[in-house]
Amino acid sequence: MSRVLGIEIRRSAALGSALILLAVGTALLYLVQEAEWSTGWMQLVMSQRLYLALLWPLALAAGAWQGRREKQSNVIELFASTPRPRAQRAAPTLGAMALTIVVAYLLMGVAGAVSIIGHATYLPVAALAVTAVGALALLGGVWLGLAVGRMLPWLVTAPALAVAGLGLLLTIPGATRPRGWLSMVFSPIDEMNMPDAYTTVAGRISAAQAIWLGALAITGLLLFVSDGWRLRVAALLPVALGAALAITVMPHQNRLVVDSVDLAAKELVCAPDEPRVCVSRVHEGLLPEIVPQAREALTILAKVPGTPTRVHEDNTTYLPYLPAPISADVALVTVDTGKTADLTPKIVVSAFARPYDCDKGPDLADSLAAAYWLIGREPVAEAPDIAADAVLRWQELRKLPTEEAAARITAIRASALECK
Incomplete structure (x- = not known):
């Protein structure tokens, strides 16, 4: 399986997409207000989350570009005639895209860590949770992009999906007013641009976001491996349940990060x-x-x-x-x-x-x-x-x-x- 995964990484859009995300993410860290995250680890990982405003749409587009590969190569009928189930054939693609995109996000953090490792001695557990949620957001984005690219295998799908993803992230805060807390359920970037030296992200916030983003990733996976409309309709169940559970777990107050202090x-x-x-x-x-x-x-x-x-x-x-x-x-x-x-x-x-x-x-x-x-x-x-x-x-x-x-x-x- 590892050999198949390695081949898929080399031959698919996975490696190129990851390199683009890594380059864009590192450039954002060092070219846009480096002073905002130079205090410590929590400020760094929150800044990474903020830059998902661009990285998440890019992950969507990368998945959509890869998702149209079978249609572009005219092998849909050939693959359909093989006895291997669709899920088994899709596993290497899902694994390659997920692994490279997540590693790119983590390497972006490593690139920022080079600047602060000399003086940032305090590493709160909450920073690891914030990083994990960011990686899960990209995982869900790339798998959802794969599903959309497979269902709509057009050349315009990838750029259109990137623009739609950016627009969605920017409109969620306004669409959820006056319930500001609701924006944090569905947007991984909300309130991540306010980190001072003592800012933290509460565990319940990260848990709620992880539930929603995990459900979104599962829905993207199921849509990508499904063949019929019944399975595609059923694939929407995880995202509906995940949204309901995440809303229940999320604290219902409007200022969740700004008012959170790491004592x-x-x-x-x-x-x-x-x-x-x-x-x-x-x-x-x-x-x-x-x-x-x-x-x-x-x-x-x-x-x-x-x-x-x-x-x-x-x-x-x-x-x-x-x-x-x-x-x-x-x-x-x-x-x-x-x-x-x-x-x-x-x-x-x-x-x-x-x-x-x-x-x-x-x-x-x-x-x-x-x-x-x-x-x-x-x-x-x-x-x-x-x-x-x-x-x-x-x-x-x-x-x-x-x-x-x-x-x-x-x-x-x-x-x-x-x-x-």
């Missing part, structure tokens, strides 16, 4: 030495880059009494709002993968900044001026007006005697602590 990913992991520097588990691989900068910041802050003696990553989430623990002896800093080159001033600034949800305390210009007075250089900020205001206040501090400037900085620090 294990948020847990703080600390460097062993003092002073203590901690980051969330999902960023644990970045500790060697962050620790020296954090300890430099703490050395700078030590010039003023009552400033933080520890640094923690700010692991606040906003949908839902789960703030990071606030303590007077802790400086919170936001960590973004790929943006850890200059954390020292951000940590110093955070010691003089008021919390996100606090209306009291110093404004940002005062916080910047105080922090950069300690650092010993002119303040910088992304907003030009805030940067200009901070520079003016910093210059005022520099004109004061050291003791008076230090007293003002201490007052700014005290003001920042009002909500802590």
Whole structure:
């Protein structure tokens, strides 16, 4: 059987289709917002799922192109005259297309993993489930395409099916409103474009999607191997039952992924030495880059009494709002993968900044001026007006005697602590 499968892979459209999917998928990963998935494994596999918007229609088209092979080769009557059952003759084609397409999807993930394997040390089980559902989506797509290509063996079938598949994925969210959760049952790409560092996909969501996509794959398989209209009608039963069961399993709430937080990913992991520097588990691989900068910041802050003696990553989430623990002896800093080159001033600034949800305390210009007075250089900020205001206040501090400037900085620090 393995020899037959190898021959089918070489002689069919399986290998070429897989190479096209692999090339398109890898290009999408690296040419379209690489920063969106560079945090870790969950962000990578969710981005893969998002790009099924193009890969799934391509799988449909590949299956349809292969499905018309018997008609194109004028061997339908010849094969029908052989004693081998249709299912046995179709098995190598089904296996070759499924194996190559799924392997291409997994290799796409490997191509992305090359970029993050150095720092992504946290691999949640949910990421494996998200990958499995994506592979199952492509499997169902290619088998459904085989069935359509066999029943409609026209040259236009493959491109028309690709366009129809893309249109279907894009219209499902609108067609299922206001029940947003229903879109996630039938669309493998829905809500996969919102992964932050702590996003997860709940197990029930993956289970419901797997049920639907598995039923779709079985229907495609049965349609491809069936000979008569009765069997083709019966082949629709799995997809109907799968849809009903998937709807039952899927949680019935509209914001399923956006509001899902991986609490294990948020847990703080600390460097062993003092002073203590901690980051969330999902960023644990970045500790060697962050620790020296954090300890430099703490050395700078030590010039003023009552400033933080520890640094923690700010692991606040906003949908839902789960703030990071606030303590007077802790400086919170936001960590973004790929943006850890200059954390020292951000940590110093955070010691003089008021919390996100606090209306009291110093404004940002005062916080910047105080922090950069300690650092010993002119303040910088992304907003030009805030940067200009901070520079003016910093210059005022520099004109004061050291003791008076230090007293003002201490007052700014005290003001920042009002909500802590």
